[in-house]
Amino acid sequence: MLKAIIDLIKKSVKSDINFDVFAPENAVFGHYSTNVALRLAKIRKQPPLEIAEEIRVAVQAVAPQGFFEKIEIAAPGFINFWLSPQTLQNELKEILIKKERYGQSNVKGQMSKVLLEFLSANPTGPIHIGNGRGAFLGDALANILRFAGYAVKTEYYVNNARVSEQIKNLGKTAIGESDAYPYVGELYFKKNQALKKRLGKLSASEAGYALADHIQKLNSDFIKKKLKIKFNDFFEEESLFKSGEVEAGLKLLKKKKLTYEQDGALWFKAAGFGDSEDRVLVRSGGAPTYFLTDLAYHINKFLKRKFDKAINIWGADHHGYAPRLKFALKALAVKEERFEIIIAQFVRLVRGGKEVKMSKRKGDIETLEKLIDEVGLDAARFFFLAHTAGSHIDFDIKLARERSLKNPVYYVQYAYVRCLSILHKIKNQKSKIKNTNQNLKLKLLNTPEDIKLIRELTRFPEIVEDISKNYQVHNLVRYALELSRNFHNFYEKERVITDNKDLSQSRLALANGVLIVLKNTLELLGISLLEKM
């Protein structure tokens, strides 16, 4: 379809034009629609409806016999396409053959090696609810990108540099010289007096480093066992000092004449690359800033490990920092399209309609662990993944608990269980219906419910492909809900097990298709597949 359209355009227009082929939200406009005639109208100085008709004829000429049910033209100039039942039935066959590979693709050529960094909570305290958003988003996005054919590594950056202010302050807190992190005693020393004793003998910097190590171990353990998120690597900031990469990074910047000294500090000429002001790399006391080590970290990502692309998921409180790093990488000739920062807006915590103000006073931290204990991992994960990263969302803890049984995640899981239940029933009945792809009479799947359900299944690869480009993971959550709805609807109106053996056989194939796609979807999202509920 695209080919016919593009060929036609090439013949008639010299300049490039942008047009879309999309699946309309409203089913009355067909399975696919295009606005190409509208876009072409001005260039060709011709009425859109006339162009649309021309394209319709051209598409029909190259389409295989019976591929489309119909192609209609609608004012002001859309061309709407309906796939024939036969086309859809063939696609169902594809699903049954490809199974868990259905929707998978291979990215060839450039930009296929991707580093996805996310979560990266400071090792100065527990992981809180706000971190949850980036955590689930990163994990699901990694799954989706891998499925779409990218070679993805996931990484968690541990900010544990001995020389950093935060580690020193953490250390001071540990040895009783500060109360910068007032919850430390309650959370980490109360049940571990030995740790407190051990740290008490150390300098602030060493105590901070050791405590950060202890905290990070607890956090990593939580991530692995309770969040069920696996990282390929935990990359330690401190390691950049040990390896000499911080020094090397500094040398590189100096060599490129991107630095200067002023007020005893070393500055990076960020303003020259579009930043609002220059930035400090080395403080007047001689200590490197976070910016310098972070830059060394990104030099490591791009120049040492040679990732084609680095995607960072950050909380909204870091958005002001993003331009600095972007401009610095630009100065080092790292192409802009190789670096992507996804800003996840804050989650506003609400309890029974009232905002919960996060405070560092002890016992007042809304940890992600507490939330998961209250509402369950699947429900929490589904909630966070359901919204686009840019929106400011409210999380009502009270409501989440009260309504945990009404969480939409169960709607999806129930669809899966229901589907599975039918297949088990057939198996147990030792019926004559066989679970096989041989001699299927898929043309029997011709009721509106059959067609609608198959069509929904065939959207899966398109959704995955879109997300691999726009990173809008919430679209897959919405798809999971829509597919489930379609299945529940189908279930009410049609039967899988009927008196007609051939029809039953075909419907069984359809149920298998639903199971396959639903499984693929939930696995990408990281939502559990339940056998029964």
Added chain:
RNA sequence: GCGCCCAUCGUUCAACGGAUAGGACAUGGGAUUGCGGAUCCCAUAAUUGAGGUUCGAUUCCUCAUGGGCGCACCA
């Protein structure tokens, strides 16, 4: 003061610049003799305001209003 993000049914979230703005929760009705009722069907209900660009604007631009977050030789 400057910058980034957000504003959509009662509530909470969707909608690559496309056609009749979609779902969930809440509210009000309805669905029993067959595959699991954690389901299905129906109804009520929304684009913050004022301009602009466009064949077409919830979407882009300007201003206003109201929120979130930044603006360190913290991370």
